[in-house]
Amino acid sequence: MIGATILLVFVLAALLAPYISPYDPVTQNTDLRLQGPSWAHLFGTDNFGRDVFSRVIWGLRVDLQIAILGVVFPFIIGTLVGTVAGFFGGLVDAILMRLIDVILAFPFLVLVLSIIAILGPGLTSFYIAMALVGWVSYARLIRAQVLVLKNSDYAVAAVSLGFSRARIMFRHLLPNAVAGSVVFSMSDAVIVLLNGAAISYLGLGVQPPIAEWGIMVAEGQPFITTAWWITLFPGLSIVVLAFGFSLFGDALGDVLGVKE
Amino acid sequence: MMKNKWVKIGLVAIMAGLSLGAGMAEAAGILTIGRRGVSTTFDPIKTAQNVDFWVFSNVYDVLVRVDKSGKVLEPGLAESWTVSEDGLTYTFKLREAKFSDGSPITAEDAAFSLQRIRDDEGSVWSETYKVIDTASQGDDPRTLVVKLKTLSAPFLASLAMPGASILSKKGVESMGADAYAENPIASGAFMLKEWRRGDRVILEKNPNFWEAGRVKLDGVEWISIPDDNTRMLNVQAGQLDAAISVPFSRVAELKKDPELVVTQNTSTREDHLLINHEHGALAKKEVREALDMAIDKQAIVDTVTFGLGEVADSYIPKGALYHDANALHRAYDPEKAKQMLADAGASGLTLNYVVNAGNEVDEQIAVLLQQQLAKAGVTANLQKVDPSQSWDMLIAGDYDLSVMYWTYDVIDPDQKTTFVLGHDSNMNYMTRYKNDHVKDLVAKARTEMDPAKREAMYMEIQKTAKDDVHWIDLYYSPFISVTRKNVENFYQNPLGRFFLEDTIKN
Numbered sequence: 001m002i003g004a005t006i007l008l009v010f011v012l013a014a015l016l017a018p019y020i021s022p023y024d025p026v027t028q029n030t031d032l033r034l035q036g037p038s039w040a041h042l043f044g045t046d047n048f049g050r051d052v053f054s055r056v057i058w059g060l061r062v063d064l065q066i067a068i069l070g071v072v073f074p075f076i077i078g079t080l081v082g083t084v085a086g087f088f089g090g091l092v093d094a095i096l097m098r099l100i101d102v103i104l105a106f107p108f109l110v111l112v113l114s115i116i117a118i119l120g121p122g123l124t125s126f127y128i129a130m131a132l133v134g135w136v137s138y139a140r141l142i143r144a145q146v147l148v149l150k151n152s153d154y155a156v157a158a159v160s161l162g163f164s165r166a167r168i169m170f171r172h173l174l175p176n177a178v179a180g181s182v183v184f185s186m187s188d189a190v191i192v193l194l195n196g197a198a199i200s201y202l203g204l205g206v207q208p209p210i211a212e213w214g215i216m217v218a219e220g221q222p223f224i225t226t227a228w229w230i231t232l233f234p235g236l237s238i239v240v241l242a243f244g245f246s247l248f249g250d251a252l253g254d255v256l257g258v259k260e
Numbered sequence: 261m262m263k264n265k266w267v268k269i270g271l272v273a274i275m276a277g278l279s280l281g282a283g284m285a286e287a288a289g290i291l292t293i294g295r296r297g298v299s300t301t302f303d304p305i306k307t308a309q310n311v312d313f314w315v316f317s318n319v320y321d322v323l324v325r326v327d328k329s330g331k332v333l334e335p336g337l338a339e340s341w342t343v344s345e346d347g348l349t350y351t352f353k354l355r356e357a358k359f360s361d362g363s364p365i366t367a368e369d370a371a372f373s374l375q376r377i378r379d380d381e382g383s384v385w386s387e388t389y390k391v392i393d394t395a396s397q398g399d400d401p402r403t404l405v406v407k408l409k410t411l412s413a414p415f416l417a418s419l420a421m422p423g424a425s426i427l428s429k430k431g432v433e434s435m436g437a438d439a440y441a442e443n444p445i446a447s448g449a450f451m452l453k454e455w456r457r458g459d460r461v462i463l464e465k466n467p468n469f470w471e472a473g474r475v476k477l478d479g480v481e482w483i484s485i486p487d488d489n490t491r492m493l494n495v496q497a498g499q500l501d502a503a504i505s506v507p508f509s510r511v512a513e514l515k516k517d518p519e520l521v522v523t524q525n526t527s528t529r530e531d532h533l534l535i536n537h538e539h540g541a542l543a544k545k546e547v548r549e550a551l552d553m554a555i556d557k558q559a560i561v562d563t564v565t566f567g568l569g570e571v572a573d574s575y576i577p578k579g580a581l582y583h584d585a586n587a588l589h590r591a592y593d594p595e596k597a598k599q600m601l602a603d604a605g606a607s608g609l610t611l612n613y614v615v616n617a618g619n620e621v622d623e624q625i626a627v628l629l630q631q632q633l634a635k636a637g638v639t640a641n642l643q644k645v646d647p648s649q650s651w652d653m654l655i656a657g658d659y660d661l662s663v664m665y666w667t668y669d670v671i672d673p674d675q676k677t678t679f680v681l682g683h684d685s686n687m688n689y690m691t692r693y694k695n696d697h698v699k700d701l702v703a704k705a706r707t708e709m710d711p712a713k714r715e716a717m718y719m720e721i722q723k724t725a726k727d728d729v730h731w732i733d734l735y736y737s738p739f740i741s742v743t744r745k746n747v748e749n750f751y752q753n754p755l756g757r758f759f760l761e762d763t764i765k766n
Contacts, residue, residue, distance in 0.1 A: 028631050030563050047509070048563065048627060121644060203617035203644035208627045219627075222620040224489060226513050 003247025010241055014061045021054035026209040034227045044229035046220065055211035056233050062212040063193060063241065066123070066205075070192035071185050073131035078138020079174070079181060085139065086146030086177075087169050093143075100136045108133065109195065113204065121204045126196060137188065138181050145177035179256040186249025190242040197238055213238050289478030291747065291765050294491040294503035298484045299461050302452060303441035304425040305376060305383040310667060310756055313422040315461055315482055317757045320425030321447045321470075323352060323370060323404075324416055326671050330528070330754030331581065333416055333671070337365060337426055337447065337470075338404070347411050347709055352404040357470035359428045360446040367397040367404040372429035374406065374419075382437070385423045387684075388675065391415060411707040413714060414672035421669050422757075449475045449761040459484060476764045488620070492742065495520065501747050501765060506740040507620065508566045514742050521745050524568065524738040525752045528577040528668035531569075531621075533629070533732040538692040539660050541606040548729035550604070552590045554597035554636035555629060561735050564624045569737035574722050575666075575680055576673050578736050579754065582718035588726045597636040610639040611660040614653055617644040625663050625734070654690040663734070664689075668755050673718060677702050681725055693730040 013020065022042075029049035037044045043052035085096040103111070112129045119125035149155060150173060158168045197214030199205040206212035208219075213234040220230030297311035304316050325336040338352040357365045378389040391412045398405040408415060418424065431445040444452055449471065450463035464479040466472065483500065485491040488507045494500040496517060506514065506522065515522050533555070541547045557571040570578065573587035601607055611633075615626040623644070630640045640661065645653065653659050666676055666689075680689045682702040688694070698721055705717040726733075743750045748764040 026631070028628070030559055033563065047624065048631075203615075203623075207642050207644065208623070209630060219623070222488060222507055222509055225492075226509060 001251065003244050003249070003251055006240065006244030007248055010060060010064065010244060013057055014064050017057050017061055021051075021057040023051035023054040025050065025055045025058040025211040034223065034230075036227070037229055043233040044227065046216075046230045047223060047227070052216075052230060052233055055216060056213070056237050059211040059213045059216060059234060060237065060241075062123075062206055062210065063196065063214075063238070066126070066196035066212075067189040067193040067241070067245065069127050070130045070134070070196060071189045073127060074134030074188075075138055075181065075185050077131060078135035079142050079178065081135065082139035082142025083146055083169050083174055083177070086143035087150055087165070087173065089147075096139070097143075100139060103133060103136050109198070112195065112199070113202075116199065116204050121207065123206060126199055126205050130192060130195075134188070134192070137184070141181050141184060142174075142177050145180060146173050149173050149176055183249055183253040183256060186245050186252060189245045189249075193238065193242055193245070289476070289765055290481060291477050291479070291502065291750075291760070291763060292481045292483055292500045294483050294485045294494055294500045296484070296486050296488070296491070296505050298458050299455065299482070301441050302444040302455070303382070303437060304423050304427070305380055305385060306441070308384050308423075308669075313669065314756055314758060315463075316422035316425055317448065318450045318463055318480060318760050319444060319446045319448045319452060320422065320427070321357070321449075322420050322422065322425055323354075324419045326417075326420045326753060326755055326757065328751065328753050328759060330526070330668075330671060331579075333420060336420070337370070341416075348408045350406045350408070350415070351398060352406070354402040354404060355470060356402070357447070358468040359431070360451040360466045360468050361428070361431070362468055363428065363430065364401070365426060365428075365447055366401040368401065369429045370404045370426050371395040371397060371406075372432070373426045374424065376427070376432075377424055380437075383423075385421070388418055388421075389424070411709055413706060413709055414670065414674035417670045417672035418675070420671070423669070450480055453479065471761060475761045477760065480760055495742050495744065498744065502741060502743040502750055504739070504741045504752075506742050508564065508568050508737075508740070511566065511568060511740060519745055520742050521747070522740065522742050523750060524740050526579055526754050527737065527739040527752075527756065528580055528754045529665055529739070530572050530575060530577050530736050531625075531663060531665040531734045532572070532575065533734060534654065534659075534662045534664055534689065534691050535729070535731055536657055536660050536690075536692060537694070538657060541604065541609055542611075542660060544604050544606070545728060546600055546604040547606050547609070548732075549590065550597040550600040550606075550636065551633070551638070552729055552732050553593050553600070554633055554638060555732060555734075556592040556632055557734055558592070559632070560625060560628060563628055564621055565735060565737055568740070569735040572733040572736045574726065575676065575731070575733060576718070576722060577668070577754075580668065580673065581671060582673050582715050582722075584719055584722040584726075587722060594632070594635040601637060607637060608639070609637070610641065613640040613642050614650050614659040614662040615642050615644045616647045616650050616663075619647065622663055629661075655686070657687075657690070657692065671755065674702075674706050677705070677718075677721065681721060681730065688730065691731055693725075693728065695724065695728055695730075698724050698728075 032045050032049040033047055035041055035045045041051050043056060046052055081096055085093045111133050115129035115132060116125045119128060155172060158172050196205060200212050200214035201218040206215050216234035217231050224231050299315055300312055301307050304320060322336045323338040324333050327334045337354055337357055339355040341350055341352045343350055354367060359365055374392055374395040377383050377385050378392055391408050391410060393407045393409045395406045426447045428445040432440045446466050449466060449469050451466040453464045454462040461482040465475055491503045492510055495503045511522055514520055535542055535548055537543055561569045561571055573589045574584045576583045601609060613626060616622040626642050630642060633640045654662055669675060678684055681698050683699045701717050701721050705714055708714040708717060739752045746766040749762040751759050
């Protein structure tokens with residue numbers, strides 16, 4: 001419930017950003033630099049005189065997009081690969097599983113960073129990198145489920161009825177196998193969100209002047225001892241959103257009857 | 261669990277390291293200084309980095325020194341010198357001085373050091389010293405005779421550069437240059453006790469230094485702490501005696517601390533915006549002029565340097581020799597800039613702005629300039645890249661705009677001028693600016709020995725280059741350091757040389 005509420009509030013805030021943010025997120029006003037939190041500027045202003053509250057709200061749009069798109073593509077690819085590998089088994093399975101082993105052999109962030117370095121900085125590169133690297137966890141989850149389910153009575157019955165393989169895979173097995181992945185995708189969203197912020201922090205994700213939480217934390221770092229609010233509020237927002245995804249994932253797991 | 265354990269061990273190690281550092285700092289007469297970078301070598305001819313040069317000045321002496329004001333040359337290892345009628349032969353009288361190993365410093369060592377910086381394959385400075393025809397011992401071991409190929413106004417000044425430090429010939433030849441660079445025989449106030457690569461340089465007083473009586477410190481430690489916040493906190497907590505490269509944003513706060521002294525020394529640093537003259541519309545002078553007018557330098561000074569810098573209008577820093585005090589200043593006028601761009605057929609200009617990722621000043625200037633340029637209808641796409649990569653991109657011409665800075669290594673303007681306007685091998689500091697008249701003037705000014713005529717040439721060079729908008733001058737800024745209040749005479753001249761021989765730790 002708490003998780004769902006947090007997510008709902010955040011999604012609403014993101015959608016309504018143009019209406020609820022009191023100032024433009026990128027307009028600089030050097031007369032109002034480094035002002036602490038006040039009624040006029042709830043979260044204070046940064047070193048360019050930009051309103052931190054407005055930037056946090058607009059940053060939410062970008063970060064939610066990162067969390068969602070960064071999960072959707074790996075989810076789709078991973079699910080397809082996992083189903084195919086689990087259903088066919090044998091050589092197909094062996095090849096796909098070794099491919100996964102190869103990708104898993106590299107540290108996650110290192111692989112993502114090198115792909116972005118090749119493609120050039122930006123969010124598009126980040127999504128591509130996530131899709132290329134992130135699918136492996138989904139594939140393994142789904143494959144394990146499909147391996148179990150394909151020997152279940154209804155699957156055997158479907159085969160004996162002469163249904164096509166595609167129909168068995170996607171109509172019969174997949175809907176039953178996917179619950180675990182859906183729950184996992186919620187905790188994955190947390191990791192993706194943190195990675196997205198980390199990559200923007202390193203200057204490889206969102207490019208200035210666009211507001212994004214990771215980049216805001218990075219930009220506020222030089223001022224952390226004198227103007228803590230520039231860093232604290234976007235940092236706190238990352239924590240709260242991640243917390244929301246996590247709680248929601250747990251609740252979803254209970255509803256869908258998935259055991260962690 | 262394993263991971264956690266290792267993290268804990270790491271933390272304990274760091275804490276132990278820090279407390280050890282604190283213990284060190286209290287040792288009498290050892291000055292600990294925090295800095296951003298790390299030393300790369302102790303071979304003076306193989307580096308052009310401030311971080312190395314500033315330590316060389318502690319370890320090696322030069323024939324001719326630059327004084328504290330940064331404007332006057334004074335005797336170093338050479339106690340006097342005479343110049344022949346034709347201006348081509350310099351005769352130096354060396355003072356009685358010894359290396360740290362006790363052997364005397366002779367004309368042979370000095371000649372060897374000069375020949376080495378000119379001829380050695382690894383020398384990054386050979387171009388500057390090509391003007392030396394011969395360097396050899398004169399009538400006695402303390403007389404050095406240097407013959408030049410042509411007249412050279414900046415020659416004496418170039419002898420004061422840390423690259424031209426005096427090394428022991430016997431030492432280099434017996435140890436080999438690489439071993440010498442690890443374990444140098446010192447000719448300066450301090451000698452190298454230990455060099456922990458990537459971490460710190462530990463120096464101790466050189467008892468054989470000819471001015472040993474002047475040196476009050478027992479030793480110096482240059483400690484690398486790349487993170488600005490950590491470095492400042494270490495001084496505030498008393499774990500360091502001093503720290504250099506204080507961020508502009510921290511000055512006001514540190515000044516309030518009664519335990520600390522913040523020192524701002526005039527520097528020769530100038531920050532500027534490079535323009536790639538070979539890229540499309542940027543080849544047009546009107547477009548470059550418009551960009552100059554679209555940039556509010558005062559806003560950069562106020563926002564990025566917190567008012568500690570000063571708007572720059574010439575590539576020759578304020579206070580330096582031949583600085584043009586009446587240089588053209590194009591007033592900030594985004595509307596006019598927009599109009600000029602339209603007239604030049606460059607409306608809706610989109611530029612690729614290369615930014616050094618992780619450099620807070622660079623990044624702040626980028627965000628500020630992006631918005632300023634937008635007001636003149638120019639879109640600047642920021643491309644944040646690693647500093648090592650950005651340098652390669654600038655050399656390859658793979659950029660439109662990029663901010664860089666320059667600090668003098670030599671008090672004479674010839675060095676920077678040659679790099680920036682003399683059609684040197686680096687394409688006029690990567691700008692690809694070309695003006696043959698300026699190029700000829702730079703060459704002529706180098707051999708002009710009459711200061712008045714030379715000054716006139718430098719005024720013309722500055723005016724022409726500014727008129728052509730060879731780059732956009734942004735601001736001058738001081739060197740800022742912070743010390744605990746028990747430290748006295750911690751001082752840098754405008755070239756960056758620390759006078760640690762005068763520093764006292766009470």
